[in-house]
Amino acid sequence: QVQVVESGGGLVQPGDSLKLTCSGSGVTLSSYAMGWFRQASGKEREFVAGIIWSGTGTKYAESVKGRFVISRDNAKNTVYLQMNSLKPEDTAFYYCAIGRHPYTLESSAFGSWGQGTQVIVAS
DSSP states (O other): OOEEEEEOOEEEOTTOOEEEEEEEESSOGGGSOEEEEEEOTTSOOEEEEEEOTTSSOEEEOTTTTTTEEEEEEGGGTEEEEEEOSOOGGGOEEEEEEEESSSSOOOGGGEEEEOOOEEEEEOO
C-alpha cells in the first residue's frame, strides 16, 4: 500500500521553528516530486512548497518564501519541511503529497496525500 506519513507537528510560539517529516511506505519517493500543503480551519487546502525528485529544484508559496525550506533525503525515503519564524497564520494541518511526475511542481500535479500533522502557532 502506497502511503506517506507526516510527523513533527505541534504547538509553538510565534517566531519559533519546527521541522516536519514525511516518510514514504510502499513507494520510492525518489521517483517523484514531493510537496507540502496546508489547510487551515475553514479554508481550502493550499500549496506550501514542492521539490523535484533530485532535490535540485524547489518552489514556494509567497507566504512562506524565505521562512520555510523543503528538502529531501532519497536514501531515507523522506522529505522535510523546515519552518522558521513561524506566525499565527501558519496554523494549519500540514500534508505531504506525492507528485505525479518527477519534475512538475504545479499544485494540481500532486496526489496520494498523507493524514496530516497539526501545527499550531500561538503565544
